[in-house]
Amino acid sequence: MRRKRVGVLISGRGSNLAALIAAARAPSYAAEIALVISDHPDARGLVLAGEAGIAAQVIESKTHPESLRFDRAIDETLKAHAIELVACAGFMRIMTEGFVEAWRDRMINIHPSLLPAYKGLHTHERALADEARRHGCTVHLVRSDVDTGPIIAQARVPVLKTDTPETLAARVLDAEHKIYPTALALLASGTFRVEGEKIVPVSPGMSLPIVVPALKD
Ligand code: GRF
Numbered sequence: 001m002r003r004k005r006v007g008v009l010i011s012g013r014g015s016n017l018a019a020l021i022a023a024a025r026a027p028s029y030a031a032e033i034a035l036v037i038s039d040h041p042d043a044r045g046l047v048l049a050g051e052a053g054i055a056a057q058v059i060e061s062k063t064h065p066e067s068l069r070f071d072r073a074i075d076e077t078l079k080a081h082a083i084e085l086v087a088c089a090g091f092m093r094i095m096t097e098g099f100v101e102a103w104r105d106r107m108i109n110i111h112p113s114l115l116p117a118y119k120g121l122h123t124h125e126r127a128l129a130d131e132a133r134r135h136g137c138t139v140h141l142v143r144s145d146v147d148t149g150p151i152i153a154q155a156r157v158p159v160l161k162t163d164t165p166e167t168l169a170a171r172v173l174d175a176e177h178k179i180y181p182t183a184l185a186l187l188a189s190g191t192f193r194v195e196g197e198k199i200v201p202v203s204p205g206m207s208l209p210i211v212v213p214a215l216k217d
Contacts, residue, residue, distance in 0.1 A: 004188040005034040007083035009074070009091035014045020015173060016089035016110055016180050021052045023181030030188035035081040037074060039093055055081060061093075071099035087184055088142065097144040105194050107142040108187060110180050112172050114138060114154055119147035124165040124172065135159050135168060137176045139183035141194065150199045152192070153183040155212040179212060186210070 006024075008017050017036060024033045036049035036056040049056040057077050064070035070093075078086065086107040100107070113123040115138040127135040136156040143149035155175035159168060186192060192199045192208055201208045 001028075001030065001189075003030060003032040004084045005082055006031045006085045006087055006184065006188070007035040007037060007078045007081065008033060008045075009086060009088045010036060010038045010043055010045040011040050011092040012043050012045065012090050014043060014048050014089065016176055017045045018048050019177035019181055020087060020089065020184060021048065021054070023185070029181075030185050031085065035078065035083055037077060039070075039091070045089070067096050068098070071096045075099060075102060085184070085188060086142075087180070089180070094146055095142070095144075100142055100144045103142070105141055106187075108139055108152065108183060109142050109147075109149075110176055110183075111138050111140065111147050112169070112176065114156060115140060115147055115151060124168045127159060128163060128165060128168060132159050135172060137172050137179060139179055141199075150194050150197050151209045152186055152199055153179040153210040153212070155179045175212065179210070182210060 008020060010017055021033050023029055024031055033054055036045060036054055038046050038056070038058050039060060041058045041060065046056050059070065059073050059077065061070055064073050084106065086103050088107065088109040113127070114136045118126050134156050136154055138151055139153045140151045141149040155178060157171045157175050190202065191206065192201050199208045
């Protein structure tokens with residue numbers, strides 16, 4: 001099996017990057033984390049990339065103020081490293097339509113909510129304000145409308161009465177670290193195709209999207 005070369009886009013902490021790097025240490029994992037790009041020079045994820053011996057590059061909006069040029073710089077860097085798949089992991093930029101289309105069905109994102117609920121920011125605060133009983137995270141193919149796109153995997157977590165945004169975020173993040181490597185492996189190993197904006201498993205016995213239940217229904 002030839003492992004697919006993956007570029008990870010980050011802006012900060014990089015805990016999902018760390019989960020992907022850890023998963024990719026298994027020889028049987030279908031993807032290799034070959035490049036990390038950050039739009040912030042002080043992102044902790046860059047340190048993690050360095051420790052893991054992964055090529056890392058900073059592309060800042062300071063040096064590329066126009067979105068088109070910024071995205072072109074990212075695209076050129078990905079191509080220079082022969083990247084085949086892109087995983088956004090806490091990448092806090094809205095990408096241009098041209099860039100998103102160029103990587104259509106080859107770029108995934110992780111979002112801290114059960115999409116389509118709570119697109120955008122402050123998902124944990126909003127779930128608590130709504131007194132939601134469950135919350136979670138989603139891995140999806142990236143489309144130019146933010147936080148939309150065919151869903152590959154979701155994990156549900158309970159919302160406790162005692163939760164603060166921080167305790168809920170920690171529970172969701174733990175689930176993120178489990179489903180992101182799983183979803184990337186599904187993409188990298190070609191287990192599905194996209195039909196009518198839905199994920200369809202290539203082998204009939206498989207059920208997709210993967211939904212990890214943490215609550216009894
Ligand atoms: C995660 O909660 C992810 O879902 C969201 O941004 C956060 C990034 O965290 N898109 P980390 O940088 O991976 O630790």
